Amino acid sequence: MKIPLMNINVQYERLKGSIDKKMVEIAGAGSFVLGKDTKNLEEAICRFCGVKFALGVASGTDALILALTALGVKEGDEVITTPFTFVATAEAISRVGARPVFVDIDPVTYNIDPAKVKEAVTSRTKAIIPVHLYGNPCDMDAITGIAHEHRLRVIEDSAQAIGAKYSTRNIGSMGDAGCLSFYPSKNLGAFGDGGMVITSDKGLADAVALLRVHGTTSKYRHSIIGFNSRLDNLQAAILSIKLDSLNGWTERRREIADRYNSLLKDVITVPREQEKGRHVYHLYVARVEGGRRDRLLNFLNENGVESRVYYPVPLHLQECYKELGYREGDLPEAESAAQETLALPLFPEMDEGQVNVVIDTVKKGVRSVS
Numbered sequence: 465m466k467i468p469l470m471n472i473n474v475q476y477e478r479l480k481g482s483i484d485k486k487m488v489e490i491a492g493a494g495s496f497v498l499g500k501d502t503k504n505l506e507e508a509i510c511r512f513c514g515v516k517f518a519l520g521v522a523s524g525t526d527a528l529i530l531a532l533t534a535l536g537v538k539e540g541d542e543v544i545t546t547p548f549t550f551v552a553t554a555e556a557i558s559r560v561g562a563r564p565v566f567v568d569i570d571p572v573t574y575n576i577d578p579a580k581v582k583e584a585v586t587s588r589t590k591a592i593i594p595v596h597l598y599g600n601p602c603d604m605d606a607i608t609g610i611a612h613e614h615r616l617r618v619i620e621d622s623a624q625a626i627g628a629k630y631s632t633r634n635i636g637s638m639g640d641a642g643c644l645s646f647y648p649s650k651n652l653g654a655f656g657d658g659g660m661v662i663t664s665d666k667g668l669a670d671a672v673a674l675l676r677v678h679g680t681t682s683k684y685r686h687s688i689i690g691f692n693s694r695l696d697n698l699q700a701a702i703l704s705i706k707l708d709s710l711n712g713w714t715e716r717r718r719e720i721a722d723r724y725n726s727l728l729k730d731v732i733t734v735p736r737e738q739e740k741g742r743h744v745y746h747l748y749v750a751r752v753e754g755g756r757r758d759r760l761l762n763f764l765n766e767n768g769v770e771s772r773v774y775y776p777v778p779l780h781l782q783e784c785y786k787e788l789g790y791r792e793g794d795l796p797e798a799e800s801a802a803q804e805t806l807a808l809p810l811f812p813e814m815d816e817g818q819v820n821v822v823i824d825t826v827k828k829g830v831r832s833v834s
């Protein structure tokens with residue numbers, strides 16, 4: 465049987481007793497949206513991430529849109545971000561009417577390069593969205609330093625990085641806001657869509673709280689034009705149950721990654737943890753240079769090890785962004801990462817046998833494509 469890239473079903477099998485019990489309880493109680501269970505999860509996430517406020521919303525994408533809106537980012541503004549991320553990061557910037565300004569990445573961590581961020585600041589720049597890609601923290605000292613110098617807002621796209629740390633601080637707690645995704649395949653995944661804005665800024669938290677419920681101040685009274693973007697109780701309750709296991713799952717992810725790193729480092733370019741960072745390995749993404757990536761990808765998939773490319777086309781070259789005028793060659797590090805990287809199976813419930821099969825198959829694959 466093929467070793468999958470990730471396996472979200474085993475989590476449910478292991479927690480089935482408590483999850484099923486809770487689902488039946490909520491179905492009977494008849495309170496489904498933004499209720500007690502959402503509040504409990506928000507409080508638990510505040511403790512987990514070291515922030516004062518957490519607001520459950522409908523998705524990680526909405527978390528970004530609401531955070532940008534609450535910070536007043538709008539048409540005519542520029543927001544600096546990475547081109548090497550899931551499209552939602554830039555989509556959120558475009559959705560509030562602002563212009564994404566893509567800058568190149570660090571070729572080692574695949575995260576936004578702070579030196580390039582600095583060069584891209586203009587009088588229209590309002591914010592920076594660093595993405596802790598694959599769970600590896602960005603260089604937050606450098607990024608928050610640039611933000612302070614130019615009075616810019618920082619929204620940490622932490623969709624892939626819950627539980628990661630930079631120095632002693634939690635990912636999502638260093639910018640003005642952090643945005644989490646609870647999409648099912650994430651390290652903390654719901655049974656559908658879900659997201660959260662985390663912050664320690666009361667004004668920002670109040671603004672997001674208002675925006676997510678149609679700008680409602682009291683029943684049928686609306687002070688601003690808002691959104692319908694709320695977290696369901698059912699999802700929140702499932703997430704609360706899973707949150708108790710998250711630290712253990714992360715440790716196991718790191719253990720598997722360490723094993724891959726030490727046994728594959730002479731064969732492929734293994735991921736490098738950000739200095740001062742604690743990577744949570746949402747994805748284990750390695751690199752093979754010399755035009756061999758697609759052949760290795762095929763070899764692995766044909767030999768029982770699922771492998772996938774995240775992300776084959778960087779955002780500055782996507783059709784939806786053609787009006788921004790970027791050309792091939794503009795952001796070379798992101799472009800070569802898109803051509804040379806591939807993800808290997810990594811999920812907490814992998815057993816030693818599966819880990820060994822992945823290692824052996826990668827070694828065989830690299831020999832066969834070299």
Ligand SMILES: Cc1ncc(COP(=O)(O)O)c(C=O)c1O
Pocket residue numbers: 523524525526549550552553595621623624644645646647657658659
């Ligand atoms: C980096 C990044 N940002 C934002 C998102 C959007 O999250 P969601 O799918 O919950 O809307 C994702 C999720 O895939 C992501 O990986």
